Amino acid sequence: LSMLSIARDALDRDLILPYYQPKIDLRTGRIVGFEALLRWNHAGRGVQSPATIAVAFDDPELAIALGERMQEKVIADVRGWCERGLDFGRVAINASAMEFRNADFAIKLIARLAAFGVPATNIELEITEGVFLDNSDAHVRRIITTLRDAGITIALDDFGTGYASLAHLKQFPVDVLKIDRSFVDAPSASDWTIVRAIIGLGKGLGIKTVAEGIETIERRDALLNDGCDFGQGYLFSAPVPAAAVADLLEADR
Numbered sequence: 001l002s003m004l005s006i007a008r009d010a011l012d013r014d015l016i017l018p019y020y021q022p023k024i025d026l027r028t029g030r031i032v033g034f035e036a037l038l039r040w041n042h043a044g045r046g047v048q049s050p051a052t053i054a055v056a057f058d059d060p061e062l063a064i065a066l067g068e069r070m071q072e073k074v075i076a077d078v079r080g081w082c083e084r085g086l087d088f089g090r091v092a093i094n095a096s097a098m099e100f101r102n103a104d105f106a107i108k109l110i111a112r113l114a115a116f117g118v119p120a121t122n123i124e125l126e127i128t129e130g131v132f133l134d135n136s137d138a139h140v141r142r143i144i145t146t147l148r149d150a151g152i153t154i155a156l157d158d159f160g161t162g163y164a165s166l167a168h169l170k171q172f173p174v175d176v177l178k179i180d181r182s183f184v185d186a187p188s189a190s191d192w193t194i195v196r197a198i199i200g201l202g203k204g205l206g207i208k209t210v211a212e213g214i215e216t217i218e219r220r221d222a223l224l225n226d227g228c229d230f231g232q233g234y235l236f237s238a239p240v241p242a243a244a245v246a247d248l249l250e251a252d253r
């Protein structure tokens with residue numbers, strides 16, 4: 001089967017589900033939010049990663065269908081956590097460049113949140129630099145501004161691996177930079193110089209930094225020492241199903 005037909009089938013049979021990975025305040029060690037990550041359930045082989053349907057994120061129809069399905073699932077989960085009075089912080093949803101092409105992207109997301117009674121201030125949107133490559137600057141600025149005016153924060157994902165990122169930081173209001181795992185992971189001195197530079201850039205511009213892929217205490221301590229605000233990675237927790245989020249929060253408080 002092709003990736004596209006696998007994705008189509010997973011949508012048709014309602015097999016798509018979000019997993020959640022906590023984001024940690026490196027200074028306090030406390031959970032400040034979660035990133036929602038797409039998974040799909042294979043009857044025989046269990047929970048599958050998005051890599052198994054990667055090309056679907058570049059297909060105009062499927063990318064939008066996957067994005068909307070994830071939004072619906074995440075917002076329903078968040079609604080449940082609100083009802084239980086859980087202090088889960090902000091939940092980040094990933095948006096593909098394809099989804100951003102839709103001029104109504106922002107107002108639809110905001111309307112969906114309102115329909116479920118979920119505060120926009122509990123939501124973050126992670127975008128990649130592909131969003132800027134695929135869309136006009138004016139279009140992207142309009143969407144980002146609408147989202148931020150509603151209270152949704154914007155995180156720039158995979159920062160440092162994409163295209164023309166510094167120019168975009170000057171032109172677009174972004175709240176968070178996510179330092180790509182490839183820099184955090186790699187032990188070379190030059191990688192660490194890049195990590196430090198991104199943290200410094202964030203400090204200078206008033207943008208928070210999140211390091212991805214933290215797997216060791218040593219790496220966490222180095223990031224904390226260099227002034228990185230938040231962290232994500234297996235050291236703290238792998239992505240977990242929605243039902244395990246309350247336990248993570250309970251263990252954290």
Ligand code: G
Pocket residue numbers: 036037038039049050051057067070094095096239
């Ligand atoms: O969870 P995992 O590390 O396997 O994710 C692999 C890739 O898929 C990452 O680059 C991640 O950003 C991307 N991804 C995960 N969930 C979503 C999603 O809901 N939408 C989009 N567009 N990308 C996602």
Ligand code: G
Pocket residue numbers: 021037094157158181212213214215232233234235238239
């Ligand atoms: O592109 P994005 O940053 O959204 O992708 C995050 C991906 O990284 C997810 O697929 C997630 O499962 C994976 N991931 C999360 N934490 C770690 C980690 O500590 N190490 C590694 N190798 N992968 C991680």
Ligand code: NA
Pocket residue numbers: 035094126157
């Ligand atoms: Na992401």
Ligand code: MN
Pocket residue numbers: 157158178180181212
């Ligand atoms: Mn990333």
